[in-house]
Amino acid sequence: MAEAASTSTSSSTSIPFRPPRAVLAAAVPSLGPDETAAAAYEAFRRHTSTGLRRGGGGVAVVWFRSDLRVLDNEALARAWAASGAVLPVYCVDPRALAGATHRFGFPKTGALRAQFLIECLGDLKQNLQKRGLDLLVRHGKPEDILPAIAKAVSAHTVYAHKETCSEELLVERLVRRGLEQVAVPRGQGGASGRSNKPLSPKLQLVWGATMYHVDDLPFPVSNLPDVYTQFRKSEKGMRFVGGESAALGRVHEYFWKNDQLKVYKETRNGMLGPDYSTKFSPWLASGSLSPRYVCEEIRRYEKQRVANDSTYWVLFELIWRDYFRFLSAKYGNSIFHLGGPRKVVSKWSQDQALFESWKDGRTGYPLIDANMKELLATGFMSNRGRQIVCSFLVRDMGIDWRMGAEWFETCLLDYDPASNYGNWTYGAGVGNDPREDRYFSIPKQAKTYDPDGEYVAYWLPELRSLAKERRNFPGASYIKQVVPLKFDGGHQRKDQQFNRQTRPKNIYRRQK
Incomplete structure (x- = not known):
């Protein structure tokens, strides 16, 4: 497979692009700190159960990945219910943050997304602290960090959300292999039984990135229809503020304060301004916003205000997002190949x-x-x-x-x-x-x-x-x-x- 051509030696240069000053001031959401906090508080109040009982002992580690939220976080909920103590961990993986893309060597993570990630982590830390927990952030490979932490605290389980693409799946396998090398004495970390033989911490992966759970599909992922419509029938410049609080504030702002949901289908093809579309995608991608929460808010909006083509269309696009996630689980690495899942034979330039x-x-x-x-x-x-x-x-x-x-x-x-x-x-x-x-x-x-x-x-x-x-x-x-x-x-x-x-x-x- 041909590699990219070497960097152009053209003598033509351009002055570095300077965006209009207005870009830096147009935050999304545009709510003030107090209003953002109030919107987040109300969302937590409506959707947080006080009846979740703890039925386990020992220590559980929660490995945060692309699920940087407290609300509707299945891995966090399971860890809480199955242990006496929970240690949330985020690994700043240098391969993802400072590495290069596979074929053409672009930075894996640009400066803007890195800043957004930092804001997401800061907000997650604050929201965990409000619940008596804290976020441990470590720089390094998860397969090195998580086994070491599990050993240090005698954790019985590491909980995390499952991913679907190859690089993330490889890391999951390496973490599992690393945990198998850790020995936790029985009687610690929740381990019990008659034998005195040490146990290894388990890696417990749960599904939580889509609106529809993979187990609720009416077919195995391997039978996922190759055309989205068949799947569905079976089922101005801005500066985005990272974090779950900002995500919940944006949902409140777009749905309830600005009342834009009812006209989404008419405005969604716009290109300039903050409210032509929901702008939820950065928070959905980082996991700061749950697609199930968005779905619940749409249903609430339909009951309290209006149900129309626009409210349906946001759900339609959330299903599109689910479809691509399931498609990546079905086809694996072929989505990264030149010919795609269908192995189309083509001639392309790399000028x-x-x-x-x-x-x-x-x-x-x-x-x-x-x-x-x-x-x-x-x-x-x-x-x-x-x-x-x-x-x-x-x-x-x-x-x-x-x-x-x-x-x-x-x-x-x-x-x-x-x-x-x-x-x-x-x-x-x-x-x-x-x-x-x-x-x-x-x-x-x-x-x-x-x-x-x-x-x-x-x-x-x-x-x-x-x-x-x-x-x-x-x-x-x-x-x-x-x-x-x-x-x-x-x-x-x-x-x-x-x-x-x-x-x-x-x-x-x-x-x-």
Whole structure:
């Protein structure tokens, strides 16, 4: 498999992008500290049971991973019920925080997501302290840290939420192997029995990342339908504040204070401003927000205010998120492979100069460049924007889709491997949906979703002086376009017959 080309030696350089000052002030949620705390308190009050009995003894360790919350945390609840003492632990794994992506060597975690993680951990620590617990944060590999801690405190069990992708599954296996080398004397750590032979701490993994539990599916994961619709039928720039309290505050703000849920379906394709969509994804990805909690709040909203297409659509998209998680469990590493789960035979370019123009927002297409500037500045991009820049990279540039996926892995606050690679395989035509040849016409997308050029003018200040109708089509007033479009304004160019994939027909469907 071809590796990425070496870094471009082009002499062209660009001034480092400086985001508009307003970005730094537009926090999500926009609630003040007192209002955020009140919203979180009310959520905990409604959903916390005081009747959870403790039926065990000894020490249990809770290994926090992508579940940085107290509310609806199955691993924490089980540890509490099965022990006399609970030790919450988070391992800052250098492979995830400071490592590089698998093929193209981008940073695994960008600065914005690292800061968001720090905020999540700080808030988790505070919420645990309010419940008489504390969070132990250690830097190192979980397979080294957890066995050592289990041995030091004579823990009988390490509880954690199960993951589905290969790197995370490998760490689970290594942790289990490490725990098997630890000996806890009987009579300590909850261990009992007639034999005096020491016991090893157990690794107890529970499912808790999806709205629907894997055991509630009407089929084994291996029989998961390859098309989402079949699965479903069977079942302005911003600065995001990390942590469970902020997540619960955002749900309160979007659903109840601003009353935006009832119009979500009409606004969800927006690209500018805080409330065109829920913006829950960074907290869902870090596990600071439970999808089941969001579902419960939607049901409560439907009872107290209105049930309509918009309330349904948020649930629909939560199920999409579940689907990608289950799909990663079914197909394993194939979601990271060039040909995807269907093993599509394709020819892709790894032209470094072209790719860098895309990732730096210097393609000459304002709608592409504005979206990439937003990603760099905030760690977030709208769903519509993600589809557009994906289509441009793989359809118009012909670049290896994995380069885009790995760059998103670096930059996105809401990165999780199942959703990120699931969406990229889907957009690149190597996933499981029959509409694999999806093409987003940039002129059509710009006219439909940014008709006055407000979005591109916000992120590309040099376009603000242009007439609104010219901002997305600036011509010589903007930098030169790096590639021609395969479809120009909805019509395929005669000199750009595009037939990369080895199928009899390869007609790209232009999206509305």
